[in-house]
Amino acid sequence: MWYKQLCSKSFSNLKELEVKHCDSLLNIFPHFFLGVFQRLEILRVTDCASLEEVFQLQLQIQMLDIEEACIVTSKLRQVGLFRLPKLKHVWNKDPNENISFENLREVHVQECWSLKTLFPISMAKDFQQLESLIVDSCGVEEIVSKSFEESDQHEMLFEFNQLSFLALWTLPNLVCFYPGMHNITCPMLKRLTTSWPTKTKMFGNVVSQLLPVGKIIPQLEHISLTADDIAMITDGQFAIDLFSHIKVLQITEYIKDSVVVPFHFFRRFSNLQKLKMVGCNFKEFSPYEGDVGEERDVVTMLPRIKKLTLQGVDNMEHLWKQDSPFHHICANLETLKVSECDSVISLSCASSSFQNLTTLDVWNCKEMVELITSSKAQCLEQLVTLKIGGCEMMREVIASDGDEATHHEIIFKELKYLELYDLQNLKSFCSGNYTLKFPSLDEVDVSFCPAMENFCNGALSTPKLQEVETERGVRRCWDLNATIEQLNKEGTEFxxxxxxxxxxxxxxxxxxxxxxxxxxxxxxxxxx
Incomplete structure (x- = not known):
């Protein structure tokens, strides 16, 4: 990349370097880089097909005399390496005490499948300023490599005193954080997320290696756990208040023989506000199986979340029932997002938890035929935003359950935004003979719903609505029913x-x- 030797002042003021689509490059920085790039702070390397290493430290160290080697410090603060299929080394040699990268704040490495290890040990011991570490979709077997000089009997201490965000995603070959005896301290850790393929050769257990047993990390607010992590926690291997500060919990790849989630696990998360479940196979949230008095005591200890996301929970037909302890957890729910849950057919059973719901997103649920029944729709009176898309079996949003005589009027008094997208079999928003009122609705998007004949069969009131967004552009709208009918007449071949x-x-x-x-x-x- 650099022609032979460069003058030491050639790039002395360069602070940011980005390298893209240089398919013939084998390395970025040759042995003389520290003398030339004295002020470099940001490095991003993307889509270099032949790149094998970023820093050539071996020759660098040989060229420095002892006095210089002890004081050479890089000012590099951010490193981003993306889609480098042949990258084998970021640093091709452990710099030991000769070169320091103590100013590193952020490291993000993604889609580098030939990379086996990330940091030499001498560097990892010096990351006092590191704030964010993301390793995603790589072939790494260990995060920190071990030097030949390190004794197997000596416990290594890694002090990441400023680390606030640690993400380890899709690392199927990962065996360990560090291959020797070690301890990790992350007193400022705020977000810990991990995500693994189902058949990963994962190193022991994420929680046990990255969280200190018996100690609390007061800043930790966001964590992701697997089924194995949950098993360790429910077995009592961690202090009961270790997770008391957690506000965001993600459960990933909960693939177990048991088809229920033990709800008592959530008692440890007393301040939980957001819960996300991704790629899980359970069929339901477990009911309580103790006596009534004990159940009442346990349920009152459960947190009450404000946001729930279910993604790829394939075996669940109904979310939860009113007598489920999960009803208590979701009693104050404000946002619900359900996507790629192929067995869910309706949300009606969980509607008793929707009294405070303001945002509802439902996407790509293949078997969903309706969102909710008419008698349960009254629970959505606080709803402000409703988005539904990609549910190929859905025929109507609100299905009649034969109560037109007693519940003839349905009011969405707070709903402002409605989106219906790519619902190939949707006939109507509501086919029952109900009066629908939307006093606040002022934004509607109906796109790629070719079978939609009308909005509803009963009376309709949308006093604030003036236009409708469609796949064909914006349409003026004084009567939503008439607009939908006109779109249907014009045909669906856009x-x-x-x-x-x-x-x-x-x-x-x-x-x-x-x-x-x-x-x-x-x-x-x-x-x-």
Whole structure:
């Protein structure tokens, strides 16, 4: 990358360097880089197909005399390495005491599958200022490598005193954080997230290696756990108040023979506000199986969350029932997001927890035929935002349960934004003979709902609505029913035109309604 030797002042003021799409590069910084890039603070390297190493430290160390080697300090603060398939080393040699990277604040490494280890041990011992470490989709087997000089009997202490965010995602080859005896302190850790493939050869247990048993990290607010982590916690291997400061909990890849989640696990998270479950196979949240008095005492100890996200919880048909302890956990729920939950058919059973709900997002739930029944829809009176998309079996949002005579009016008094997107079988928002009132609704987006014949069969009131966003653009709207009916009459074949100067287009991924134009030099080539 650099032509032979550079003058020591060539890039003496350079603070930021970004390298992209340099497919012939084998390394970024040769042995003389510290003398030339004295003030470099930010480094980003992306999509370099042949890159094998970033820093050549071996020759660097050989060229420094002893006095210089003890005081050479890099000012590098941020390192980002992305999509480097042949990267084997970030630092090709342990600098020991010769070169310091003590100013590093942020390190983000992603999609570097040839990388086996990230930091030499001498560097990791000197990360007093490191604030954020993200390692995502890499082949690393250990985060910190062990030097030949280190004794197996000596316990290594890693003090990450400023580390606030640690993320280890999709590392199928990871065996350990450090291969020798070690202890980790992260007193400022605020967010710890891990995500593993189902069959990962994971190193023991994430929680046991990264959290001190019997100690509390007062700043820790966000953590992600796997089924093995949960098993350790419920077995009492950690102090009961270790997680009392946690506000955000993510449960990932809960794939167990048991089809229920032990709700008493949540008692440890007394200040929990947000819960996210991703890639889990349970069918329901477990009911309590003790006596009534004991159940009452246990339930009162459960947290009350404000936001719940369920993503890829494939076996659950209904969220929870009113007599479930999870009803207590969600009693103050304000935001609910449900996506890729292929077995969920309706949210009606959980509607008793929707009294305070302001945001509801439902996406790509293949078997969902309705959002909620008419008698339960009254629970959504505080709802402000409703988004539904990609639910291919949904025929209506509010389904009639035959109560038109007693519940003839449904009012969404706070709803301001409604989005219906890519609902291929949706016939109507509500097909029952109800009066629907939306006194606050002023934004509606109805796109790619080709089977939608009308908005509702009963009376409809939307006094603030003036326009509707569609896949064909914005439509003026004085009567939402009439607008939907008109869109249906106009047909559903909307043509999107893609203009390309060459034919490098994956045609198989485009939808039927897409018109393709190749080798166009002017618009006349398309519109004929």
């Amino acid at each position: 043509t999107e035109i893609y203009i390309h100067v060459n034919s490098n287009l994956n045609v198989s991924r485009l939808k039927k309604r897409t018109k393709i134009a190749y080798n166009c030099t002017k618009l006349d080539d398309v519109i004929r």
